[in-house]
Amino acid sequence: MTSPDDDAHRVLRLSREDPRILQLAFLGSLLLFGVLVRDFSLQPVQVALCLGTALGWQLALGKGRNLASAAITGLGLSLLVRADNLWVHPLCATVAVVAKFTLRWQDKAIFNPANLGVLLAMALLPGAWTSPGQWGHAWIIAGWILMLGLGVTLRAGRMDSALGFLACWLALCAGRIGWLGQNWAVLGHQFTTGSLVLFSFFMISDPRTTPDHRAARYVHAATVALVAFTWQFGLYRPHGPIVALALCTPLVPLLDRLLRAARHQWPTPPPPRGLLDAPASVPS
Amino acid sequence: MPQQVFRPDRRRLGLLAIAALVATLAATPRALAFCGFYVAKADASLYNETSRVVMVRDGNRTVIGMASDYKGPLKEFAMVVPVPAILTREQVNVADRAVFDHLDAFTAPRLVEYFDDDPCSDMRRRGMLDERMMSAPAGAPMAKSARAERDLGVVIEAQYTVGEYDILILSARESTGLETWLRQNGYRIPPKARKALAPYIRTGHKFFVAKVNLGEQAKTGLQHLRPLQFAFESPKFMLPIRLGMANANGPQDLLVYAITRKGRVETTNYPTVKLPTGKTIPVHLKKDFKSFYKAMFETAWKREDRRAVFTEHFWDMGWCDPCAADPLSADQLRQLGVWWLDEGPDGGAPPGVPAGRRRMPQSAGGPVEAVVTRLHVRYASDTFPEDLVFQETRDRENFQVRFVLQHPWTGPAACPEGNAYKDSVKRRQDEEIRTAANLTGWPVGKLRRQAGLGPEAPPEPWWKNLWKR
Numbered sequence: 161m162t163s164p165d166d167d168a169h170r171v172l173r174l175s176r177e178d179p180r181i182l183q184l185a186f187l188g189s190l191l192l193f194g195v196l197v198r199d200f201s202l203q204p205v206q207v208a209l210c211l212g213t214a215l216g217w218q219l220a221l222g223k224g225r226n227l228a229s230a231a232i233t234g235l236g237l238s239l240l241v242r243a244d245n246l247w248v249h250p251l252c253a254t255v256a257v258v259a260k261f262t263l264r265w266q267d268k269a270i271f272n273p274a275n276l277g278v279l280l281a282m283a284l285l286p287g288a289w290t291s292p293g294q295w296g297h298a299w300i301i302a303g304w305i306l307m308l309g310l311g312v313t314l315r316a317g318r319m320d321s322a323l324g325f326l327a328c329w330l331a332l333c334a335g336r337i338g339w340l341g342q343n344w345a346v347l348g349h350q351f352t353t354g355s356l357v358l359f360s361f362f363m364i365s366d367p368r369t370t371p372d373h374r375a376a377r378y379v380h381a382a383t384v385a386l387v388a389f390t391w392q393f394g395l396y397r398p399h400g401p402i403v404a405l406a407l408c409t410p411l412v413p414l415l416d417r418l419l420r421a422a423r424h425q426w427p428t429p430p431p432p433r434g435l436l437d438a439p440a441s442v443p444s
Numbered sequence: 445m446p447q448q449v450f451r452p453d454r455r456r457l458g459l460l461a462i463a464a465l466v467a468t469l470a471a472t473p474r475a476l477a478f479c480g481f482y483v484a485k486a487d488a489s490l491y492n493e494t495s496r497v498v499m500v501r502d503g504n505r506t507v508i509g510m511a512s513d514y515k516g517p518l519k520e521f522a523m524v525v526p527v528p529a530i531l532t533r534e535q536v537n538v539a540d541r542a543v544f545d546h547l548d549a550f551t552a553p554r555l556v557e558y559f560d561d562d563p564c565s566d567m568r569r570r571g572m573l574d575e576r577m578m579s580a581p582a583g584a585p586m587a588k589s590a591r592a593e594r595d596l597g598v599v600i601e602a603q604y605t606v607g608e609y610d611i612l613i614l615s616a617r618e619s620t621g622l623e624t625w626l627r628q629n630g631y632r633i634p635p636k637a638r639k640a641l642a643p644y645i646r647t648g649h650k651f652f653v654a655k656v657n658l659g660e661q662a663k664t665g666l667q668h669l670r671p672l673q674f675a676f677e678s679p680k681f682m683l684p685i686r687l688g689m690a691n692a693n694g695p696q697d698l699l700v701y702a703i704t705r706k707g708r709v710e711t712t713n714y715p716t717v718k719l720p721t722g723k724t725i726p727v728h729l730k731k732d733f734k735s736f737y738k739a740m741f742e743t744a745w746k747r748e749d750r751r752a753v754f755t756e757h758f759w760d761m762g763w764c765d766p767c768a769a770d771p772l773s774a775d776q777l778r779q780l781g782v783w784w785l786d787e788g789p790d791g792g793a794p795p796g797v798p799a800g801r802r803r804m805p806q807s808a809g810g811p812v813e814a815v816v817t818r819l820h821v822r823y824a825s826d827t828f829p830e831d832l833v834f835q836e837t838r839d840r841e842n843f844q845v846r847f848v849l850q851h852p853w854t855g856p857a858a859c860p861e862g863n864a865y866k867d868s869v870k871r872r873q874d875e876e877i878r879t880a881a882n883l884t885g886w887p888v889g890k891l892r893r894q895a896g897l898g899p900e901a902p903p904e905p906w907w908k909n910l911w912k913r
Contacts, residue, residue: 198715201718201839242837242839244838244839244840244841285838286838287838287839287840288838289707289835289837289838289839291710291712291716291837292712292713293710293711293712293713293714293715293716294715294716295715339646340642340643340646340647341619341639341642341643341646342643342829342830343639343829345826345829346829346830348829349713349829349830350713350830353713395679396678396679396680396681396682397679398712398833398835
């Protein structure tokens, strides 16, 4: 006999300990908040197409495993990418998920899926853009508090990239403010942007595309922060963190080679009833 | 923005600023079909002490035009603007204020009105009114010795007169020296100015200092100051507003008209929010539209915690629908700084303009590839701690702030449909009052009294018509 909760977990193919449950809940809430409360210029059909495409490719290529990862990618892309048409979101979701299965190095995805999708939209697709300033001030403070709560909840292994990046970003921004002689309120302002929250907790912290070794993850996160800072405040270009993560992609296999450690695996889902699970070698 | 500081000789110093960003790809514009009678607009004259900045930007090339509504004695006016490089005489221009006014009118939030048809007429076709639109009425002597300047770390990089302005381009090593130099040369700088100047010096900005040359000004025969423009190249696509806050007495209004080639402009470090549009409001507000708009803006501003930038207009510059003013001619766009008009096919015709819409006057050179974003910022020191940083998106969806008046049919309506129509008008008017109250924060009772309506009738009990046959 199983409880309805167990059934729900089987549908999503998630273990009760899987931190992606919380991530999905958080991203879903952010999306609902954005569409219902703030003017995100996002159509529900765009979200549906984005999510549906990501899940569809995951089902097709991943044999049904790790649907939660694809859902996180789809929600993340919906939150970050804006378009004045209906084809940009599914195209980004397609590239993000398909690249995860096809562009691999030593059985590990090269690109962070959501990062690749957003970068494609920003750099190449007509009628697509991202709006880093779209989040309201007070709500982001609430988001930070929630994320800190989640940070405690999630196992530390998932958070080192996020916290490493944030610590370096904070230090660099604070150093710049001190050097310029700006008001310290600028630091608070720079840290209350939704894009930074999303990037830190849902993009750079993806354990499947960051280095395997903890020390290497800190090196990677610090490098991303430095490149992002240079892009944004040295070259005066927007979207520093997203561009920096893409530019630092070659660093991950290099660090994996120098500092070896066990590859991350998501917690094992509960065994499905009456169905054979997909083989463990299927990439996620 | 440009904001005023004071000299001992009562010169006023307006502080404002500049800089640059990102060329992107085109997308197909999606026009919002709309028709009605244009009746009023909420233009820049609505606000006191409003600064207007026209930013023309493509790639790293930028042309900034600044118009202040300064109304004090001309000899007291001066302004200081951080600029990213030393500007030569050829990079500075004095513009015709009428062109700025025209751009303001073209992009202004607007009020349109419809009239209900006779509910008893066979010809009644709601929402099928003909498209008819009415046009809107439509060398500075202040420097001391060079040695004293060097001691303060201030260098006069350039000095010239353009139109009615004497202009200096200063560079400074540190803010205390610049502050001292400005004080020694007769500018009364507010106490916080040094702190505000420091970040610009650190980032290598120069300082554009302009004051009125009274002799040259007299020759113009004008009672007002003309806008100043300057052209430069910089990767920075931003407006330094912090300097203008140094001696501000509360929030200031700034209208930014960003003219780009491809898409809508928004801020990357503050939320950019579209103001409410398309709402039907009570017809009695026609005569009080400017007050309504001010209250509406104030309410929206407070709802966004006073920290957002508001989009009032985004449209292709080749046409409009409805038009609050004629589209600007190619010559007027050139005057504003749109340099790419002469660059051949790439600067040529925009994607198709729907038939019947008003296009840019052909005689002036035909339509161009240019879009304008009008942003309204109400900023204060505590809510806008950083300068405004912009990006050009690839969004091509036209947007304008407009409110709608729907006049009821006032003639005889002695037919069965007439009673149903009257009921629908009552419901509609109640809704319009609620909409206006929600948008402005004005009490419902006050709005109903102004509209000549009694207290809102309580809803009919649900069972009233239950057993009626």
